[in-house]
Amino acid sequence: MSNTQNQTKEQKVAEIQRHVRQHKIIALGLVAGTVLTIWASKMEFGNHSINIAIAMVIACTQAFLIVGFFMNLISEKKMIYSVVVFAAVFFVVQMGITLWARSPDNVVQMR
Amino acid sequence: MEIPYTVERRPDTGLYNAKIGIWLFLASEVMLFGALFSSYILLRVGADPGTWPRHWLDWHLGGFNTIVLIISSVTNVLAWASLKMNQWEKYRMYQGITMLCALVFLGVKSYEYYDKFHHYEITLTDGRIADGHLQKPETTTNTVVIEGRFVESHAELMDPPPGLAHPRIEIPRSQIVEMRNYGPSHNNFTGLYFTMTGLHVLHIIGGLLVIFMLWGPLNGMWKTDPERYTNRVEVAGLFWCFVDLVWIFIFPTLYLL
Secondary structure (H helix, E strand, O other): OHHHHHHHHHHHHHHHHHHHHHHHHHHHHHHHHHHHHHHHHHOOOOOHHHHHHHHHHHHHHHHHHHHHHHOOHHHOOHHHHHHHHHHHHHHHHHHHHHHHHOOHHHOOOOO | OOOOOOOOOOOOOOOOHHHHHHHHHHHHHHHHHHHHHHHHHHHHHHOOOOOOOOOOOOHHHHHHHHHHHHHHHHHHHHHHHHHHOOOHHHHHHHHHHHHHHHHHHHHHHHHHHHHHHOEEEEEEOOOOEEEEEEOHHHOOOOEEEEEEEEEOOOHHHHOOOOOOOOOEEEEEHHHEEEEEEOOOOOOHHHHHHHHHHHHHHHHHHHHHHHHHHHHOOOOOHHHHOHHHHHHHHHHHHHHHHHHHHHHHHHHHHHHHO
């Protein structure tokens, strides 16, 4: 019994050490993402919207890495997923309303 | 009174209560910052062409702070992992680095705020605008001294070309119509900049205080109830990673685009 318990503990430590290595690699990925965002913002694509789109895609990827691995969301319980989905839906609706409000159909130029 | 489920998991959720609590709190934080980002989009998209400022913030400082926060998030996670492996000294070291990073972030941010509050747009009687940093020691009751440049219109201030020279300029006070610094009331951009980064700074300060309290004055719990202590560190760490996450979006939005 004691031997089994020790093994379990060792396995746990090995698992945590594996996560630690993973987190260090992800941190490097996040730094690389930051450098890439700066580079993309300085590039001339002919249309500034492209710079914005690229920067936001990189930011979303970085956000996924932070939430997924640093905050351990990829291996969380159902309850936490429900909370996150709830917040994400509200956020998307909020941004959707914002963008819809500025769509050409809804903006009347007075000048 | 005993607080339930601080260590053991609730049978229905499979989680200890503080973890659900922090995720619910973070969900509400998403709405809070979401409202500010939404305001930013509305004001920016609605601004007349050429009236929205670009390159007003130093991306070198913003980029540096981004990397500092990323490092602090990693050390925070490593600190928690150290507790899980029963390595108290390593935890103290990693969390010490986290707090140091937070202080560096706040130091850089303070410098940026100081810079904005000493940067003035001065409207002159001849219609020109003098724009630059106030040289307080040289400014007298009769003359204002700045290091900056003259422009003919506001439009020239919106996207300053890089590498501009900033010569010393003396302006008699009798020629000044209005003098406004780049504080929150300067325009919509600075208003949003100070609101978003100010709220973020408050989160940094809050997170730093919690991490410090657990690291220092409240660390006795590690001896009496190590599992509960580790859970507290985990919850504080979740908040800290969220603060990093928000900055990941603030940086490109305000500094780069």
